[in-house]
Every structure is written in C-alpha cells, then in structure tokens.
Amino acid sequence: xxxxxxxxxxxxxxxxxxxxxxxxxxxxxxxxxxxxxxxxxxxxxxxxxxxxxxxxxxxxxxxxxxxxxxxxxxxxxxxxxxxxxxxxxxxxxxxxxxxxxxxxxxxxxxxxxxxxxxxxxxxxxxxxxxxxxxxxxxxxxxxxxxxxxxxxx
Amino acid sequence: xxxxxxxxxxxxxxxxxxxxxxxxxxxxxxxxxxxxxxxxxxxxxxxxxxxxxxxxxxxxxxxxxxxxxxxxxxxxxxxxxxxxxxxxxxxxxxxxxxxxxxxxxxxxxxxxxxxxxxxxxxxxxxxxxxxxxxxxxxxx
Numbered sequence: 001x002x003x004x005x006x007x008x009x010x011x012x013x014x015x016x017x018x019x020x021x022x023x024x025x026x027x028x029x030x031x032x033x034x035x036x037x038x039x040x041x042x043x044x045x046x047x048x049x050x051x052x053x054x055x056x057x058x059x060x061x062x063x064x065x066x067x068x069x070x071x072x073x074x075x076x077x078x079x080x081x082x083x084x085x086x087x088x089x090x091x092x093x094x095x096x097x098x099x100x101x102x103x104x105x106x107x108x109x110x111x112x113x114x115x116x117x118x119x120x121x122x123x124x125x126x127x128x129x130x131x132x133x134x135x136x137x138x139x140x141x142x143x144x145x146x147x148x149x150x151x152x153x
Numbered sequence: 154x155x156x157x158x159x160x161x162x163x164x165x166x167x168x169x170x171x172x173x174x175x176x177x178x179x180x181x182x183x184x185x186x187x188x189x190x191x192x193x194x195x196x197x198x199x200x201x202x203x204x205x206x207x208x209x210x211x212x213x214x215x216x217x218x219x220x221x222x223x224x225x226x227x228x229x230x231x232x233x234x235x236x237x238x239x240x241x242x243x244x245x246x247x248x249x250x251x252x253x254x255x256x257x258x259x260x261x262x263x264x265x266x267x268x269x270x271x272x273x274x275x276x277x278x279x280x281x282x283x284x285x286x287x288x289x290x291x292x293x
Contacts (some may be wrong), residue, residue: 013187020183021176028172033164040160067267074227079225081171087267094269098186101269105260105278106253113255116227117248121241126293129246130285134253144163 028081029076035066035082058136059099060145075109081107095146099139107135128145178262188223195220209283210246210290212237221250223279224258242293246286254282 051062059069067086070079083104087097112126118124188197188220199220205215214237222230232250254263257275 009188009191010184013184015179016187017180017183018161021179023156023174024179025169025172029165029168032168032171035160036160036164036167038158076263077175077256079264080175080263081168083263084171084174084266085167097267097269098274100262101267101271101274102277103190103276105264106281109262113227114248116231117244117252120231120244121293122244122248123241126245126254127288130249130289131252134281134285 024078024080027074027078030130031070031079032081032085035085038066051060058139058141059146060096060103063093064096064100068103071104072099072109075107075112076104079108089123095150096141099146101142102142103135107131174266175259175263178259182258183196208290209250209286211243211286212239215239215243215247218247219250222247222255226256227251230255242290246290250282251291252288253285254278 010039051065051139055065055068056061064086067079068080068082070086076083087100092100110131114124114128196217199214199216202216202219206213206215209215215234218230218234218237220231231245233249234244257278261271261275264274
C-alpha cells in the first residue's frame, strides 16, 4: 500500500470512526438520562421481589437488573453506558460482577444478532437457543460454586 | 421541578462521561482495523486459520468472516460472508459462532470497565464459539 492510499484510508476511516462515536453518544446519553430517572423515582426498589427471585436463580440480585437487561437487548457496546454505570453504582460484589459479565459475554444483543443472520438464511433457533442455554447454565453453575465457597465452614 | 432538572443534568453528565470512555477506544481501533483491512495482514491470518475451518463444517474462506466478526462486528462479518455463497447450514454455524464471540476489542474493553476478569471472559467466549460451532456442525 503506498503512502497516498494510507492517507486516504486514514481519512475515510477517521470519518467512519467519528460517525460511529456520534452514534454511540446519541444512544448512550439518552439511555443514561432515562436510567437516572428510573433510579431517582426508585423504580428498582419497587420492581424488586419478583425480579429478585428470577435473577436469584442465576446468582444475581435485582441490583444487576438494569445492566443485565440492557445488555441482553441492546448489546454490550451500545448498552455500555448503562452497563458500566449500573455495575459501578449497583455496589455489586466481585462474584456478582463476574456472573453479570459471564451472562452477557455469551448472551447479548439477542434480537439484532439473531435477526441479521436469519435475514440471510440462517436458522434462528440454532443461533439463539444455544446462547441462552449456555448463559443460563454457566451462570447458574458458577453461582452455585461461588455460594459453596462462600459458605463452607 | 428542581428534582427533574437535577436528575436530567446528572444523566447528561454521566452519559457524557461513559460515552467518552468508549469513544477513546473506538476511534483508534476503528482506524487501525480499517488500515489493516487494506493490507494483506488479515488474509495472511485467515490463511493460517483456514485448515481448522473444515472441523467447523466451513470452507477455508470462512476464516476471513470469523476474523472480521471477532475484530470488528457482525456487519463486517456479513459483508465478507455474502460473496462466499454459503449454505443455510453454514450460515447458521457462523451465526452461532459469531453470536457468541464478536466485536471483541470494544466489548472486552467494556467488560474491563466494569472491573471484572475480562481476559478470562474473552477466552471463554472464543473457546465457546469454536466448541459450539464444532458441536452444531455434528448435530444439524
């Protein structure tokens, strides 16, 4: 690649990078504002018990709900604002943070990721099913393990 | 009213802060990968991986698709994938493989920001994606 091409590529990609940053910014800022309002009006405390029960099955508390559901539906990159902030403020302990990360690493942005492959001819059931199964199984098993180590005498 | 204003402003401030954390990573990596795509580096790397593709039920060229997905995102992977004319089964295998493991640079950075063992998670994602692709190739 000659130097002329290198300059062209850099300029074009810089434009792309700025556009992508703008997109991230436009998605993250409103989401965080929304999150602050939910928090201010104690939505999380109110929605508490049922959610606590379900999430307890995979070793998470409702404190991790917002980063978890943002990640599952919006994805790690776009949900980043809420994931980073929610995880930092939610006073999650080390184990819980790793469980959240483990769940999201295997299972996130499920709607978009699945649909784009279905559109070009993939089988959605086989693309999404194993991801949900792996996320639930792994988080469940690891949370039992953490529980076991924390409670052995 | 004051409460609403305060909450709104805090949201803007915190939103800006976290966007900046991400944008600082996105810009340099985006440029770096765009430049790499113009060089033969990625196709050399793909040649290196193509022998293992047959265990996943995929043609050797699919290594490029996987690399594009791992390093950039699913849209980049699909852009590389369309011209290959794959079967529905191969698209499904790639869909699961890349669903489990994609956009690794930026997503790993986010996981690092939540202060967790991101390198372990990265290894889990990559190994799971290969193991699952191998497995569903056998069963579907």
